[in-house]
Amino acid sequence: MNAPRAPLRELDQALAELLAHAEPLSQTEAISTFEGDSRVLAQDLVSALQVPPQDNSSMDGYAVRTGEITEGATLPVSQRIPAGSAAQPLRSGTAARIFTGAPVPEGADAIVMQEDTESAGDDRVRILRVPERGQWIRASGEDVTRGSVVLAKGERLGAAGLGLAASIGMDTLTVTRRPRVALFSTGDELVMPGEVAPADMKPGVIYNSNRFFLSELLRRLECEVSDYGIVPDNRDATLKALEHASREHDLILTSGGVSVGEEDHIKPAVQQLGSLDLWQIAMKPGKPFAYGRIEAAHFMGLPGNPVSSFVTFLVLVRPFLLKLQGATKLAPAPMELVAHFDLPRPDRRREFLRVRRDAQGGLELFANQSSGVLTSMVWADGLVDNPAGRAIARGDKVSFIPLAELLG
The missing domain is CATH 2.40.340.10 (MoeA, C-terminal, domain IV)
Structure with missing residues (x-):
């Protein structure tokens, strides 16, 4: 007589248990900032400078002293300040021609944008509208202040983060090393596209779609993927594949073979080689999900049905791999x-x-x-x-x- 099955685990409980096993990897590597997309910072990035480094203009126009001008006033233009050049102190009673990004000269306290002026000839400008004090000036440090943490350890970098790192002079970044993942599918019914033409498919045989989307999802999470292909539905082949994969990988990820059928060999094979701590979750799609350990390697078994495999990867495997990399944000807010x-x-x-x-x-x-x-x-x-x-x-x-x- 078969023993009664254990009740299904609630998803939140299962995920909490799963993440408790995900001890972040301790090894780090230095990479070019150009190569940092989707990698996880292993240390805080602290700025050694102000951004912007000095007050600068956010408009093309004229730098002025607001206390010296009124609407319709005509001022001589005492200097021209392009972006990337140094500015001289602004002489009293004059305006400085200034361009977007250029440093604001000492003594100026506002920018009159170009549209609010007109030429008065002979290097003179007429002010048509008086700006408020501080208008169109980007203050030094308004983006980043010296000594501040601009990106924290555990941040998963994107395009904006890479730009921010570059803005404080970071040409290299220290990140957690990539997780090493062994991927294989199980099932004698599986064949690969290109091996058998659609017209020659035998009854009961299907193309292995899971292998394609799982390998891509892993690479998007910056994993190093070892693709073991399709493992036949027998105990010896399953044991051999699991044992070999456990030697040099952080995670073994399989698709199929974690249900309760006679040809589902993953569960007993993992139990023989290591331990199986979690399986059968109260979620749809994706009930037959398994977690365990084989030596130092984590093991996760996904269902064989493609949508089940896809969804359980997103809900369970993705946050696990992010935590392995030390990420602090593991899931999007709904x-x-x-x-x-x-x-x-x-x-x-x-x-x-x-x-x-x-x-x-x-x-x-x-x-x-x-x-x-x-x-x-x-x-x-x-x-x-x-x-x-x-x-x-x-x-x-x-x-x-x-x-x-x-x-x-």
Whole structure:
């Protein structure tokens, strides 16, 4: 008689347990700032200078002393200050021709933008509108002050962060090394595109789509991926692949073989080689998810159905890998949007529904929410995180997670 199955783990509990196992990698590396996109800072970036380094003009125009001018006043132009040049102190009773980004001369306290002036001939300018004190001047340090932390340890860098690092003179960055991930699929039913033509596919055989999107998702998270291909559905081959992968990788990630069928060998193989601490989660799609350890390597087994595999990667594997790299932000904040659909029969598990925003700013639901319909992930621009047992009626507010924030 079979022992009763353990109850499904709640997703939040499972994720908390999973992240508790994700001890950040201690090794770091120095890289060019040009190569820093999506990498995680391993130390604070502290500015050694002010940005901007001195007061500068935010407009093309004329630097003036506001206390000396009135509307319609005509002033001689005493100097011309292009960006990148040094300025002389502004002589009393004069204006300085100045360009965007140029340093404000000592004594000037505002910029008259070019549109509020007209030429009076003989290097003289007429002021048509008097600016307020400080107008159109970018103050030294208004962006970054000397000694401040501009980017904190644990920040996952993007284009803006790289520009900010460069603005304080950083040509190299110290980041956490890339996680090393071994990836393989299991299943005798799997073949690779190009190996068998569609017309020659045997009954029960399918193309291995999971291998393609999982390897890409891993690379977007800056992982070093060792692709082990397809492992046959037998215990010896599974044991051999897991043992080999455990020797030099931080994470072993598999797709398929973590359910309870006689040909699902991943779970018993992991238990034989190490430990299996977590499996079967109360989420849809993605119930058969497994976590364990083999020697020093973490193990995660994803479901074989493509949407299940995709969603469990985004919800569970992605934050785990980010924490391994020391990132402080592990998941995007959900948005509250209006459902433009009905879901009268909710699942008993927490659901991640494939949706996209419509022209009215609400959400429409992909008609077929099956875990095998990968078309839904291409069509969707986000997921609705719907609590277990919650029916949705048109007009209800729901929790929306943009895919753009999960796929980067």
